[in-house]
Amino acid sequence: MVSRLSRIYWPVSVVPKDAVVKNQDITSRSQKLLLELGLIKSAGNGTFCILPIAERAMSNCAKLVDKHMQSVGAQKIVLPSLTSSHLWEKSGRLKDCCGELLITKDHQGKEHVLGPTHEEAITSLVAQSSPISYKQLPLKLYQIGLKFRDELKPRFGLIRTKEFLMKDLYSFDVGLDEAKVTYDEIDSAYKALFTELGIPWKKVRASTGMMGGHLSNEYHIPSHIGEDTIIFCEKCDFASNCEEYDDLKQCPVCVNSDLRKEKSIEIAHTFLLGHKYSKALGATFLQSNGKPKNIFMGCYGIGISRLIGATLEALSTENALRWPLALAPYKICVIPAKSGSKEEAKSDVWVEKLCAELCRMFDSDQILLDDRNNLTIGKRLMENKRMGYPVIIVAGSKILESDAKFEMHLQLENSSQELIFTDLINEIGKYFHSKQTEEEFHEKV
Amino acid sequence: MVSRLSRIYWPVSVVPKDAVVKNQDITSRSQKLLLELGLIKSAGNGTFCILPIAERAMSNCAKLVDKHMQSVGAQKIVLPSLTSSHLWEKSGRLKDCCGELLITKDHQGKEHVLGPTHEEAITSLVAQSSPISYKQLPLKLYQIGLKFRDELKPRFGLIRTKEFLMKDLYSFDVGLDEAKVTYDEIDSAYKALFTELGIPWKKVRASTGMMGGHLSNEYHIPSHIGEDTIIFCEKCDFASNCEEYDDLKQCPVCVNSDLRKEKSIEIAHTFLLGHKYSKALGATFLQSNGKPKNIFMGCYGIGISRLIGATLEALSTENALRWPLALAPYKICVIPAKSGSKEEAKSDVWVEKLCAELCRMFDSDQILLDDRNNLTIGKRLMENKRMGYPVIIVAGSKILESDAKFEMHLQLENSSQELIFTDLINEIGKYFHSKQTEEEFHEKV
Numbered sequence: 041m042v043s044r045l046s047r048i049y050w051p052v053s054v055v056p057k058d059a060v061v062k063n064q065d066i067t068s069r070s071q072k073l074l075l076e077l078g079l080i081k082s083a084g085n086g087t088f089c090i091l092p093i094a095e096r097a098m099s100n101c102a103k104l105v106d107k108h109m110q111s112v113g114a115q116k117i118v119l120p121s122l123t124s125s126h127l128w129e130k131s132g133r134l135k136d137c138c139g140e141l142l143i144t145k146d147h148q149g150k151e152h153v154l155g156p157t158h159e160e161a162i163t164s165l166v167a168q169s170s171p172i173s174y175k176q177l178p179l180k181l182y183q184i185g186l187k188f189r190d191e192l193k194p195r196f197g198l199i200r201t202k203e204f205l206m207k208d209l210y211s212f213d214v215g216l217d218e219a220k221v222t223y224d225e226i227d228s229a230y231k232a233l234f235t236e237l238g239i240p241w242k243k244v245r246a247s248t249g250m251m252g253g254h255l256s257n258e259y260h261i262p263s264h265i266g267e268d269t270i271i272f273c274e275k276c277d278f279a280s281n282c283e284e285y286d287d288l289k290q291c292p293v294c295v296n297s298d299l300r301k302e303k304s305i306e307i308a309h310t311f312l313l314g315h316k317y318s319k320a321l322g323a324t325f326l327q328s329n330g331k332p333k334n335i336f337m338g339c340y341g342i343g344i345s346r347l348i349g350a351t352l353e354a355l356s357t358e359n360a361l362r363w364p365l366a367l368a369p370y371k372i373c374v375i376p377a378k379s380g381s382k383e384e385a386k387s388d389v390w391v392e393k394l395c396a397e398l399c400r401m402f403d404s405d406q407i408l409l410d411d412r413n414n415l416t417i418g419k420r421l422m423e424n425k426r427m428g429y430p431v432i433i434v435a436g437s438k439i440l441e442s443d444a445k446f447e448m449h450l451q452l453e454n455s456s457q458e459l460i461f462t463d464l465i466n467e468i469g470k471y472f473h474s475k476q477t478e479e480e481f482h483e484k485v
Numbered sequence: 486m487v488s489r490l491s492r493i494y495w496p497v498s499v500v501p502k503d504a505v506v507k508n509q510d511i512t513s514r515s516q517k518l519l520l521e522l523g524l525i526k527s528a529g530n531g532t533f534c535i536l537p538i539a540e541r542a543m544s545n546c547a548k549l550v551d552k553h554m555q556s557v558g559a560q561k562i563v564l565p566s567l568t569s570s571h572l573w574e575k576s577g578r579l580k581d582c583c584g585e586l587l588i589t590k591d592h593q594g595k596e597h598v599l600g601p602t603h604e605e606a607i608t609s610l611v612a613q614s615s616p617i618s619y620k621q622l623p624l625k626l627y628q629i630g631l632k633f634r635d636e637l638k639p640r641f642g643l644i645r646t647k648e649f650l651m652k653d654l655y656s657f658d659v660g661l662d663e664a665k666v667t668y669d670e671i672d673s674a675y676k677a678l679f680t681e682l683g684i685p686w687k688k689v690r691a692s693t694g695m696m697g698g699h700l701s702n703e704y705h706i707p708s709h710i711g712e713d714t715i716i717f718c719e720k721c722d723f724a725s726n727c728e729e730y731d732d733l734k735q736c737p738v739c740v741n742s743d744l745r746k747e748k749s750i751e752i753a754h755t756f757l758l759g760h761k762y763s764k765a766l767g768a769t770f771l772q773s774n775g776k777p778k779n780i781f782m783g784c785y786g787i788g789i790s791r792l793i794g795a796t797l798e799a800l801s802t803e804n805a806l807r808w809p810l811a812l813a814p815y816k817i818c819v820i821p822a823k824s825g826s827k828e829e830a831k832s833d834v835w836v837e838k839l840c841a842e843l844c845r846m847f848d849s850d851q852i853l854l855d856d857r858n859n860l861t862i863g864k865r866l867m868e869n870k871r872m873g874y875p876v877i878i879v880a881g882s883k884i885l886e887s888d889a890k891f892e893m894h895l896q897l898e899n900s901s902q903e904l905i906f907t908d909l910i911n912e913i914g915k916y917f918h919s920k921q922t923e924e925e926f927h928e929k930v
Contacts (some may be wrong), residue, residue: 047558048560049560049562049621049624049626051613051614051617078614081610081613081614083564083565083568083569083606083609083610084565084567084568084569084597085593085595087565087567088565089562089563089564089565089606089610090562090563091562092560092561092562092626095560095561095562095563096561098563099561113492115493115494115537116537116540116541116544117494117534117535117536117537117540118534118535118540118543119528119534120528120529120532120533120534120647120648121566121631121633121648122529122532122587122633122647122648123528123529124528124529139592142567142589142591142597143589144587144588144589144599146587146635146647147584147635147637148530150530152529152587154589154599161528161534164528165526165528165534168496168526169496169523169526172496176494179494181494181537185631186566186631188566188567190591190592192592202565202567202591203565203566203567
């Protein structure tokens with residue numbers, strides 16, 4: 041069934057035109073638009089409620105991440121948020137991460153860390169059934185769940201929050217060489233995912249920091265609100281987080297001096313962890329010679345809610361959201377004529393026909409009908425453009441012409457056309473088909 | 486692509502036959518089987534890791550709940566787990582729930598309650614955009630997310646834990662009469678859901694307890710491990726939680742004395758809350774006369790992880806899990822001949838043909854191939870029966886007969902048959918079709 045906009049909980053914040061808005065907390069474009077358009081609401085300092093339309097984008101994003109993780113044979117699990125502080129003592133991170141850990145105590149006086157990441161929890165899980173057979177390796181386990189961090193300064197809406205949705209994958213291998221193969225495989229899945237989203241991303245070298253380990257990369261979206269700075273070579277594909285290189289004058293790869301710096305948002309990171317956690321917590325495997333050995337680990341994170349914030353930050357205009365097709369809460373929004381207008385009757389007939397045809401072409405759940413027929417087409421078109429639905433179709437005054445015409449707006453292309461019904465259907469088909477083909481193309485690269 | 490059992494992380498606990506198992510913590514059948522079969526692992530007192538096969542059941546359960554909630558027009562959202570303790574002060578529940586709340590403090594000294602339920606959070610959300618128009622009512626918002634409770638005594642595996650997955654729906658109505666209509670609608674969705682699961686459930690009257698409000702019902706699965714006792718009339722459909730009626734001698738509906746008591750597990754509850762939270766937190770709507778009024782609320786919960794535990798508790802045998810079709814991690818499990826056996830070559834050919842045909846009939850993701858061909862068919866059949874896959878198909882020695890035969894085991898029916906290929910495919914088709922028809926039938930009732 042097609043969704044009807046009038047039934048959706050979507051509490052737009054009406055800001056009077058002459059109001060002096062003095063909201064110092066709103067620090068980014070995506071945050072401003074998501075709040076004003078009633079897609080998220082602040083629930084506290086660094087926590088948000090995700091409302092129905094944004095929830096659909098979040099769920100689309102999680103499904104997309106599932107698809108790409110499963111493409112490399114990763115298996116989904118659920119680890120608890122409450123992790124015993126003893127595990128964090130064993131790994132030595134109870135002190136290291138002290139500033140950002142949220143901790144709760146139960147009635148027995150036991151302390152639980154609200155997981156900001158789950159190396160301790162997953163390693164302890166695998167340790168429970170250790171030694172596992174070398175035949176079970178490589179093992180890739182992941183979850184999509186909440187993470188908690190006591191951020192000093194939450195900001196930029198979904199980009200830096202106290203509580204957020206994250207995909208974290210952990211890999212287990214026989215040794216360094218095998219772990220590198222796994223690392224590259226997951227890197228390919230990340231590239232395919234970000235390419236499918238159609239966002240401008242860069243992979244950079246990064247510091248291993250408090251995770252420890254051998255090697256780390258981050259994936260960034262350039263943005264002036266970014267809290268990181270990346271440095272990259274204009275001539276080769278060297279790129280690094282500036283933390284890594286303090287005062288670089290030359291490209292360490294091609295030794296030229298055409299280096300550029302750019303502010304950016306980290307959306308994902310990968311680490312070759314080595315034996316740090318498996319040693320501390322006793323995760324081992326039986327080698328083919330029958331002797332046990334510590335497992336070589338890696339970890340791979342993508343902030344799901346942050347990825348949505350960063351994607352909107354990168355694609356949106358100052359005044360309007362832009363959703364990539366893969367995340368769009370609805371792919372197509374249809375606007376019929378205003379009630380009481382002279383085109384109403386004819387528009388209703390055509391819109392019914394159109395919706396029936398769209399439901400044959402797509403999952404009907406992807407189609408949104410803006411049935412707020414008491415509003416003018418102009419007002420509704422403006423609002424839906426701000427909401428960023430990729431395809432908007434209007435059945436307005438041109439529907440009265442002898443060759444009844446629809447307006448089709450392609451928002452990511454910033455284009456619009458007037459089309460008769462059969463052409464409209466053809467063009468929509470071609471548009472989504474070409475997007476899919478692009479994806480398939482990128483996936484093959 | 487068909488899933489291969491050899492690739493799945495499934496750390497079965499091998500208990501030596503002569504071992505004296507002294508595990509006082511294992512207190513229920515579902516817990517024992519889930520742990521022994523490597524579907525969950527304990528992560529602490531009352532917290533569990535959900536491993537890949539069980540995660541599929543959890544995700545199936547969440548999808549099923551989504552379907553039934555959306556059938557009554559409920560909209561999905563996400564509320565944060567961290568809720569300000571100020572909200573709990575305002576509603577008066579900071580003291581009421583004191584014993585079971587897990588609380589954490591951030592670096593600014595602010596206290597956050599880890600939501601055991603979200604009446605405060607949702608009411609505060611709606612209050613932010615209050616007054617909303619009466620035209621927006623009834624409004625039904627729900628989420629599927631984590632809940633935290635500092636249980637005095639976590640037990641029975643997934644049934645009573647410190648951290649669990651729950652569906653909580655909140656309804657907003659103009660007044661009592663309208664709220665009752667909503668209440669009945671959601672009650673119907675609950676009935677359809679539990680009927681689709683094929684579990685023996687009972688709806689009973691319940692106390693409003695610390696939730697407050699006008700009316701409350703619970704949904705129970707009878708079980709000797711149940712921590713509740715329900716009392717019900719053998720002659721009419723009166724049923725109640727014993728908390729409600731201390732010492733009942735006669736049925737309060739049909740006034741006869743054929744009352745029975747039974748232990749049971751609560752799997753869901755519903756409350757007509759009234760104005761308790763909307764008044765305390767200022768959630769209002771504009772009446773058609775233009776005047777604001779507090780919204781009349783209801784709340785409706787289903788413990789998703791608990792529902793899985795309780796369903797397995799009700800359907801499983803002492804030694805083997807039984808999954809209802811709607812939750813089964815895989816619907817069909819296929820066992821080819823042992824490698825090196827004289828039937829191997831022929832079995833492999835038939836199994837390939839079978840899998841191709843099953844992938845045409847079902848989502849290929851629903852088919853599990855037990856490719857651990859180094860094990861005998863007998864051992865694999867026994868293990869897969871314990872795992873409770875609804876349909877198991879064996880291509881064993883009978884595949885060598887001139888009219889090659891498969892064994893088909895229907896576990897919920899506790900039956901098995903030998904069938905040639907075309908009959909096998911027909912029977913499988915009929916079996917799933919009849920199950921669907923049952924569902925559709927129940928949905929219409």
